[in-house]
Each structure stands twice: as structure tokens, then as C-alpha cells.
Amino acid sequence: MADTERDVAGLSESAARAEYQRLHELLSAADAAYFEKDNPELSDADYDALKRRYLAIEAAFPDLRRADSLSEKVGSAPAEGFAKVIHQVPMLSLANAFEDSDVEDFVARGKKFFEREAGLRLAFTAEPKIDGLSASLRYEKGRFVRGATRGDGAVGEDITANLRTIAEIPDQLAGSGWPDVIEVRGEVYMSHAEFRALNARSAAEGGQVYVNPRNTAAGSLRQLDPSVTAKRNLKFFAYAWGHVSERFAETQFEAVQKLGEWGFTINPHFKLCMNVEEMLAHYHLIESRRATLGYDIDGVVYKLDDLRLQERWGYVARAPRWAIAHKFPAELAWTELEAIDIQVGRTGALSPVARLKPVTVGGVVVSNATLHNEDYIAGRDNEGNPIRGGKDIRVGDWVQVYRAGDVIPKVADVDLDRRPAGSAPFQFPHICPECGSEAIREEGDSVRRCSGGLICPAQAVEKLRHFVSRAAFDIEGLGSKQVEQFHADGWIDEPADIFTLRDRHGPGTAQQLQDKDGWGEKSAEKLFDAIDARQTIDLRRLIFALGIRHVGEVVSADLARHYGNWRALLAALDQAYPAMERHLEAEAAVLVERARAADDARKARIKPVRAAAWAAEPAVSVQSRGAWDELTGIEGIGDTVGVALVAAFAQQAERASINRLVAHLEVVAEEAPDTAGSRVAGKTVVFTGTLEKLTRSEAKAKAERLGAKVAGSVSANTDLVVAGPGAGSKLKQAEQLGIEVIDEDAWLALVGEG
DNA sequence: CAGCCTCGAGTTCC
DNA sequence: CTCGAGGCTG
Numbered sequence: 034m035a036d037t038e039r040d041v042a043g044l045s046e047s048a049a050r051a052e053y054q055r056l057h058e059l060l061s062a063a064d065a066a067y068f069e070k071d072n073p074e075l076s077d078a079d080y081d082a083l084k085r086r087y088l089a090i091e092a093a094f095p096d097l098r099r100a101d102s103l104s105e106k107v108g109s110a111p112a113e114g115f116a117k118v119i120h121q122v123p124m125l126s127l128a129n130a131f132e133d134s135d136v137e138d139f140v141a142r143g144k145k146f147f148e149r150e151a152g153l154r155l156a157f158t159a160e161p162k163i164d165g166l167s168a169s170l171r172y173e174k175g176r177f178v179r180g181a182t183r184g185d186g187a188v189g190e191d192i193t194a195n196l197r198t199i200a201e202i203p204d205q206l207a208g209s210g211w212p213d214v215i216e217v218r219g220e221v222y223m224s225h226a227e228f229r230a231l232n233a234r235s236a237a238e239g240g241q242v243y244v245n246p247r248n249t250a251a252g253s254l255r256q257l258d259p260s261v262t263a264k265r266n267l268k269f270f271a272y273a274w275g276h277v278s279e280r281f282a283e284t285q286f287e288a289v290q291k292l293g294e295w296g297f298t299i300n301p302h303f304k305l306c307m308n309v310e311e312m313l314a315h316y317h318l319i320e321s322r323r324a325t326l327g328y329d330i331d332g333v334v335y336k337l338d339d340l341r342l343q344e345r346w347g348y349v350a351r352a353p354r355w356a357i358a359h360k361f362p363a364e365l366a367w368t369e370l371e372a373i374d375i376q377v378g379r380t381g382a383l384s385p386v387a388r389l390k391p392v393t394v395g396g397v398v399v400s401n402a403t404l405h406n407e408d409y410i411a412g413r414d415n416e417g418n419p420i421r422g423g424k425d426i427r428v429g430d431w432v433q434v435y436r437a438g439d440v441i442p443k444v445a446d447v448d449l450d451r452r453p454a455g456s457a458p459f460q461f462p463h464i465c466p467e468c469g470s471e472a473i474r475e476e477g478d479s480v481r482r483c484s485g486g487l488i489c490p491a492q493a494v495e496k497l498r499h500f501v502s503r504a505a506f507d508i509e510g511l512g513s514k515q516v517e518q519f520h521a522d523g524w525i526d527e528p529a530d531i532f533t534l535r536d537r538h539g540p541g542t543a544q545q546l547q548d549k550d551g552w553g554e555k556s557a558e559k560l561f562d563a564i565d566a567r568q569t570i571d572l573r574r575l576i577f578a579l580g581i582r583h584v585g586e587v588v589s590a591d592l593a594r595h596y597g598n599w600r601a602l603l604a605a606l607d608q609a610y611p612a613m614e615r616h617l618e619a620e621a622a623v624l625v626e627r628a629r630a631a632d633d634a635r636k637a638r639i640k641p642v643r644a645a646a647w648a649a650e651p652a653v654s655v656q657s658r659g660a661w662d663e664l665t666g667i668e669g670i671g672d673t674v675g676v677a678l679v680a681a682f683a684q685q686a687e688r689a690s691i692n693r694l695v696a697h698l699e700v701v702a703e704e705a706p707d708t709a710g711s712r713v714a715g716k717t718v719v720f721t722g723t724l725e726k727l728t729r730s731e732a733k734a735k736a737e738r739l740g741a742k743v744a745g746s747v748s749a750n751t752d753l754v755v756a757g758p759g760a761g762s763k764l765k766q767a768e769q770l771g772i773e774v775i776d777e778d779a780w781l782a783l784v785g786e787g
Numbered sequence: 788c789a790g791c792c793t794c795g796a797g798t799t800c801c
Numbered sequence: 802c803t804c805g806a807g808g809c810t811g
Binding site: 129405437583668670671672674 | 807
Binding site: 244248251252376378379380382384386397398399400401402403405436437440441442443480582583584585586587588669 | 793794795796797798799800801
């Protein structure tokens, strides 16, 4: 499809004008696509060819040159995109509530967390959740200095110039009392009126039809030319803040009011609620006004009002505990199920995907939807209980589709009255469609898995995709499409191959790469540089990238933090192997015994497995036992994860592959957690007895923030025991082991809250 | 031992 | 974003 550089001088002026216009649109669209997606629609080579032709026409017919000529942008190559901005305070996402009862549970969790504080009334703010794009705006001495997108929450893109065009974003904060430095956060959106007007303008000019306000706002913000953004009349609601140089309010409500005083628009439906009933009433009020607000919203956000309590309630992985988004019910649509395809994932999981006759659901055309697993299609849950009234899903059925959380399309229901005659239940394959290996479903597991391992091309590709994914190696220019291509071409079989890619076929590799579809000289060189840059890698990223089952981002980080460096991790896992094996045998023996006992009278109590197994098995060295116990003693790592880890490193082929990879890398040791000024950093703390001023989870959250490890039981590794009244065996054990024991007040003093 | 919480894995569309 | 399951708590 590539346009070549035909001689442009021979073109008539009118032909040149038409061609110039066409190329301008094509290239602009490609620019937009490039920045909105990971994968450009146009290959680099094609893009370069079109661009050259565009410039050639411009040179030959200078009169045609447009004011907004793309030649202006040659200097700042479009591939550069926007500069990255690291959010000083990450931009988190929110947990969701779908039912009133979820909100009640949320409030109940809050009450439980603070139950020690008698008489404490928890107030919450409630406000519409705007369906737009979050942005973070940095103000220094009241001046707007930089604005960024949310990005992945940790790193966003610098879109300052575009944000400056938004009237509701003040250049200079009004009033007084603002912190020296403050990052104001809020939502950029496009009103319904503006969206309609834009489409009308676009139609008059024969331009494109914009699908929905949200995507249009997103596209507008990512314009390289701010004058385009300026024409879109975007708006902004402020509702939060990130980094601040000093505390400026006591409550959420007060803080947002202040944002209003400083010149931001705050949502008129922002309200302080004193109890659950008021929260839900406000939700239903907003829902009833949804159609007349003039902009898209997708729910209501509640936040704990008291900022100090927010801090104490804390965070889960990527979301605050103290806030929740109450979503409106999803839109539904009926359509025909044309086929059921089976995809094979990284772990071999066979996942059924519904191919649908395209249908619009909530403003987006949906043609695929997940069917979860074998049982879901059959109309049963994994315990054999009927779901959807036991209705199975068949090819040819009319099915009801919705977008779960307004994103992931799911098949929710089947219309049996419209089921075609002669249809048969779907036969879920027991053989991997990708490699022909047997697909096995373990007892108690809801997924069927291909047993082919790395023989299975689908698994191999998925593993590579995982390896280059954002939380893993994240190599620029080597996305999922690219590794897939390289794998198909036989250039990359396993992760280590990525690091030999430059010299794979001798000095001519770059040239060969350019001969492939989609690669130009520049992109090839950039790719090699990006790969070289990633030879230095954080330990946690490396662990995660290996793609070991049950070992995700969080567990990888925990492991990295615990063992500190690659060699220590490797040594520990190797050492733990004999103990792990023995442990598995003991587990198996216990299962047999348990079955027998259950047969007998269900009375026999099985003694703690591990202790018994160790006692009976002197063959396993003390060191190995120690290594295994240390591993499974890490918070969040139990038997399953431990076995998966140790086994992966012990398995010969896998280990060899890991070794080949690591030979190319310089693994950066994990730095100690954020412990400046912490007196408990690195200590293992055990709480026992009744705590009177804190709840257990609160104490734990605080300790971990300060870099301490909180353990459940006292061992020789324990550094400190915090004992309240009623402490029993743990206290005794601590005394026996000579471990320091303090009371709750002393603990509070220690962590600076005395 | 059950229930709760958190994490991992898989998925769609832009 | 959801679901299932692993791990921990009471």
C-alpha cells in the first residue's frame, strides 16, 4: 500500500493540490494514531515515504504550502511525542461499587477500621465522576508551570501547552493561601454542546465524525499543535491534588472549596454527606439529573472527608482505601453470536472469546467479548450451580452484551426464544488449538490449560509479550506486535535473544530489519539503543518479567525487597529446592491421610503439616529448610507461590533460559524502602494482644510505610514485639527468645505518633 | 475453617 | 475491569 516517491514535478497543479491535500490528511491521521496507540497504523517506512512525497510536492509547488504544513514539525520528529513527567505523588485509580450495598460495605469498612475511636463520625464527600481525562497541574508560587496526563499513574506526558488553552485552567491562582507548590488534579472533558458543535463544524468541512466526547477530548489533548486543542473548547473540573509543599486544608470538602476560591471550576454537585443514606440519596439525585448535566459522567465518587483519617486508612496496591467510585448501571445491547474462538494465554489458559455481530454499547462498537471459561459457556459456575438460569451459550444465539465497568465487553444473557433450530451446545476443546497438546483442567480449577509449555507457540509468544510489557522490560519500539513478528520470523525465541538481536545476523542485521515491513533506518537504530538501555534493569522488573505463574508485580517487588539482589535470590531459591520437594511429598501424604481420616469418622485432626514433615525427614538440611521457611515467611508468599518459584528456577530448561538472559544484564539491587527518619525500618515487628488506640490493620499499614516488616508470629527473626493487654503465647515466646517487647504507647512514640 | 482481602491473569477498545 | 484463587485473620 506504500506510496512511492513518484516524480512530482510532472504533476499538474490541480493534481498536485489534490495529492497534497490527501497526504496532509493521511499524515495528520497517522500522527494522531501514533500518539494514541502503541502501534502506528502506518509503518515507519511507509510514513517516511509519504512524508518525503509530501515535502517534494511542497518544494515543487510552493504556492500550495499550507499554514499548518507538517514540514514545520520535521525538527521535532513526531515520533518523539510528549516529554515524560514523573508524578511526584502517583495518580491512583479508584475501587468500584455497583450496588448500594457495596457503598454500605465501604462505609462499614471505614467504621471498622476506626472502631477504636469511640464516637468518631465518618463524613464523606460525594461528587459526579466525570467521564473525561485526568490531568495533574503543577503550580509554583501560584503560577501554572506544568501539566501532565495521568499516564500509567506513575509517569504521565507533558501536555502543558495544550492545557494552557483551556479557559478553566487558570494561569495564575486567584485569592491567597495557596501552598508554594501544589499539583492540582482534575478532569478535562468536552461538553455535549461542544461535541455537537464540533461534529457540525467537521461535517460542514467534510471532515471526520467524532464518536464520543471522551475520546474526542482525549484526541484533542494529544494534539501536537496547541492551536488545534484551543479550538476544541475543553473544560476542566478540579477535585483533588497531588504533591503539595504544605498542608492547606483539614478536610476533603474544605480543600476542594479552596480550589474553587483559587479560580478553578468545581462541580456544583459536590456535597458533604454525614452518613450512608445521604450518600446514596445524592447518588440517586445525580443519576436522575444525568441527562441534563451537559457532560458525560459514569458514576459518583465518595471520599472520606477528614484528610488525616484518609492518610491513616491508607492505600491498597493502586487505589486509596478511603475512596470509591459508585458506577451507574451498564448499558445493554442484544446481538448475534457469530463464533466462539479459543485463545491461549501465557500460562496456557484456554480462554473463549465471543465473536459478535458488531453492536453499539455505551457509545462504542463492540465485536468481541469475553466468555470467561468453559463453565461460563455451559451456564454453570465453578461449583456446578446454574448461572443465567442454567442457559448455555451457543454459536448463532442472540446474546445480551454489556461493558463491565464501561470497558470490558461481556456476554450477560441468552435469548432462548431466538435460538436457531438445530443448534448444539458448544464443545469446549480438550486439545490446544495452537499446538495440539492436551489441554488439561485440574480439579478445582476453572480454567483448562494447554500442557505444551514452551512447545506451544501461543505460550511462547505470550511469554515474550509479557517480558516486554510495561511493568517488565518496557523496551521502547519493542511492543507486543513487534515481538510477535520477531518470534514468527524466528529472530526471537526467548527473552535472551532480544539482547543479541543487534548482531543476530552479523553486521547486516539492521539492514535485514529494514527490509521487513514496518521498519525504517531510524526505527531500527532506536530499537537497538532502547534494548541496550534496558540491559540495566531493576531486580523487581526482572523477576516480574520472567513470567512465573503466581509471581506478578507485587510479589516480584516483595521478593526484590526481601532478597535485595539477584545472587541472594538465586541462592535462596536453589537452597530451598530440597525442602520444597519434601514439603510437597508431605502435603501429598497428608492429603491421602486426610481422605482416609474423613472416611473413618471425620474426627482425626491433622497435625500441622510442616512441623511433622520436617521432624520425620532429617534428610533435608537445616539450611534448605531455613531457605524455604524464609521464602514462605515473606508476606503474601505461601506454598503455592513458593513452589511455583522454586520449581521454575530448578526446572532445567527454564533455568538455562534464565541464565542466558541474565548473562546480558546488569541487575540493579533493590534499594531499601522509603525510610528516612524511620526508626523501625528493616525491622520485623509482631503485634500481639489487644491494641487500644489502633486497629491491627492500621498499625500494620503504618509499620510497613516506615519500612518495617510485620510478621504474624514470633521467631528468631523478630526484632520487636508490640504487646497489648491479653498477650499470650507470642509474648512468652518473645521473652524466651530475648526479643524486645514494648507496649502500644511506646510503639506510637517510636513511630512518631506519641 | 470460613470469610476477607489482595494479587494475578486474562480480556476489549481506543 | 472482573473473576478466581492464594494467603491471612479471627
